[in-house]
Amino acid sequence: MDATTIGSLLVGVGAVAAAVVAYLGKRGETALTGYSSLTGTLQKERDRLDGKVTELHTQLADAARLRADDQAEIARLREENARLRDLTIQLGGQP
Template sequence: MDATTIGSVLGFAGVLAAAVVAFLGKRGETAVAGSNQLIDQLQEERADQREQIRDLRQQIADRDARIAELASYRTADQAEITRLRNIVQSLGGQP
């Protein structure tokens, strides 16, 4: 083998090594970009879920307030029923 052949083989090997490095670098870059995109999607979904949780908690608080209001009405109604029964009994009727 003469020097020209050895130089050509070494040049080819260098080009091949550079191509492999470029391929692997691009592949890694694509993987990083893909993972960044997935992380962004997850963060958006998490923000949406936090908003849904906040809305659901507000709905629960509203329902709890409504339940408390209805409970107070029930207590007032029971007191009125008791008062009316006493009036009916005092007038000689059957409650």
């Protein structure tokens, strides 16, 4: 083989190597873009769910407060019922 043939082969091998490197680099760039996009989507979804959890905790606290108010009202009405029952008996009636 003469120097021209060897030079041509080296140029060909270099071109193939450059094409392979370019192809792999583009794949890596595409993968990185996809990963960044996925990360952004997951962060938005996490923020949306965090907001929903906060809203549900607020609703739960409101419901617990209303339940406590209702329980206090029931206790008050039971005491009033017992007082009226005793008064009815004292006045000679049937409870």
